[in-house]
Amino acid sequence: MDTRSIQTNSVLTLKEIYGPGRIFNPRTSFQPLRWVQVDYDLAHLDFYTGRELVVAGDMPVLCSQAVATDVVIKLLKEAGLEMASERYVYSTAEEYREMLRKLSKRNEKIVLQYLHPPGELNEKSYWIQPDLLAYLNNKASIDQLVPEENRPFRSVIKPSEIPHQLPIVIKVASDEPAAGGDGVVICRTEEDLRYACQMFKDAESVVVEEFLPIVRNYCVQFVVTAKGEILYIGSSEQVVNERGRYMGNWFDRREVPEEVILTGRKIIERAKMLGYVGVAGFDIVITQEGHCYVLDLNFRLNSSSVVLLLRDQIEEVYGAKGMHLRSWKIQCDFDRMIRVVRQKMEKGRLIPLSIYDPKASPYRDAQGYLSGLLLGDSREDVDHLNEQLILEGIGY
Template identity: 40%
Template sequence: MNPYNTVLLPIVSLSDIFGKDLILNPRASFSNYGWLPKNREKLDFLTGAPLTVAGDMPVICSDSVVSQEIISLLKRVNLEVAPFRHIYHSERSYQDTLDLFNGQKKQMVVNHPHPSSEINRGGYWIDPQLIGFLNNKANLEKLVPIGHTPRRVVIHPNEISKTVDQLKKLPVVIKVASDEPNGGGYDVVICKSKKDVSYAYNYFNTCSTVVVEEYIEIEQSYNIQFAKTIKGDIIYLGTSEQIATADGIYIGNWFERDHEPPEKLMKVGLAIMEYACSLGFIGIGGFDIVISNDNRQFVIDLNFRLNGSTAPLLLKESIFSAYNASILLFQNWDSHLKWDDFFAVCQQAVEELNFIPLAFNNPLSNSNPDTACYVSGVIFGSSKEEILEKEECLNVCMTNVM
């Protein structure tokens, strides 16, 4: 536990960035709109982490992330939880919440744009067409300084096979090019074989366009985040090293104390942010910038919204200071243990494994008994080796009752 009972506060809160009058909506539409996880419980779970960095900004969240025992444990590890919460209990009550704000002409910071039937144009703080443009992978070269994007071509899905044949080289990366919401790697297929190319076509054939992109052998992968505040300032929020599966699915981040990426990457990230802001963007931007194994630098993805790692990024300095830690691992865990057993594992991990939970999903609020339990959090320590040992222990505990 925190030896000094120091409250873990973000370097800047969401209310510092957006003010107190706007409402944060981190939930994607229930209508399976866009290229995001189709698991409803996972999308509900993602409404939890922003609560720990919101400050006084009101937040829409699922009842599954704010049960009394969850809030008690978050407060026990000295996190501040957003006091202004608009809690939904079902798809219907979520839409009722949106309808209420539409009727009151309240504006929302919407992480993932919704169909126009669910949120009207006046309900968005930032024009959803601008958000769609900035996050559309077809527009990467329009937003990134020249020379910092992989070789790529934007085509119709029907041209995938022909285009890959013309390249005469695998692997390649195929990505959705759409203004619809996307993220987490669910809009990307890494093709290492002809079978993968066929899969990509079947997966993306409902899109109007896709990107076929050069595959980069990545040496280091950074997520660099900036924010433009409601007061007009562009501020640097921080950087993490990204962790992804071999298939490109995002799974977590490393945060190292007093460690920053090369200055030239920071300059590229700032140039992207400044250009987006010149188009009217205000908010958080997170940019995936990689160094290849032959020392080239590329921007491979832009995320103009709260990123999966935004909450731990904003909290990392408080955690480093409170625990005299030098490195953090942020990750999501899921388990099919019963909720009481799962929650007990998390409580014990707080005591024994240097674990700080940031968000939970309690499946008892859901009528599906097979719903997994979720938790996101950080493990802190003095070395990656120490943390990975604790992570392995936690992984074992997540599959077996302690």
């Protein structure tokens, strides 16, 4: 067994970011949300509640029981990671809602990553007020939060006013939560345009944005701590498919342009002035002409936030030159997946970060999910490892 261990006690934790006396809730509401993971099942949304457990420190976290089973905790400990010491665990939608009611009655302050529909949680329970969260995450707000020179040509219009021109990018402009590429349609063909018009026909407004020739796509992340400090925690290069769907992140020592980081800092400084506290990730791209543009603002923890918080420790322990964050929907038997992951861990090639155990799921047909960091000497080496995992039935 590989004895390498990531010393998470030296990592910036959620407790240090948000301060004492708060509860972290990464779950979206169980009520249908139009622009959050619209093509995913409930098990997948529960899977996301395990993502930040290894960087929570002493901050209590609300999570699905399927991401905190004995099997999952044991494997993460073998990887040198420590789970949140205090967990509020739910199984079903009703258990989740009952937990919110109890926390609200106790006047607990909850750090939500996604706004919940009115009436589901007392507004006094939000640590960051819902109107601020809604404003900061609304794609229309980029016009006020991002410097003009770093905004692509864009306009906020009614869905009925969508122009018939190609190529363009259409995004919903809403106070409702959006994530993972939902609520965004890249229109290259007439068929794409018809699909976007149908998808957004009931939205109050949409953003129509110029299509950019992108060569580098970064998720640039900052923290505003409860003490008022602004910290740059790092950037990762995002993998996005031709439909605009998020496919993971690369972490290596390729230099991030200074303009990208400075642009992100200007945004987080404006958000701090408005009262925001917490992690924020900005999608900032470089075009073929070398221009720097901001495409999206996410005032919450992002998929790659955990790795950025752990990155220094991971690089010190493993010395990997190529690191790729990925998620898989498990295709093989869950027990086999655990054996394969443990084997790759022992070789120093994979660090599991979050696991969804379908045996603890309330959903009859639930599959397992895995999020992990692939490690190698180069990006090509890491890509080869991912191909091996797929052949072994881990997922796709």
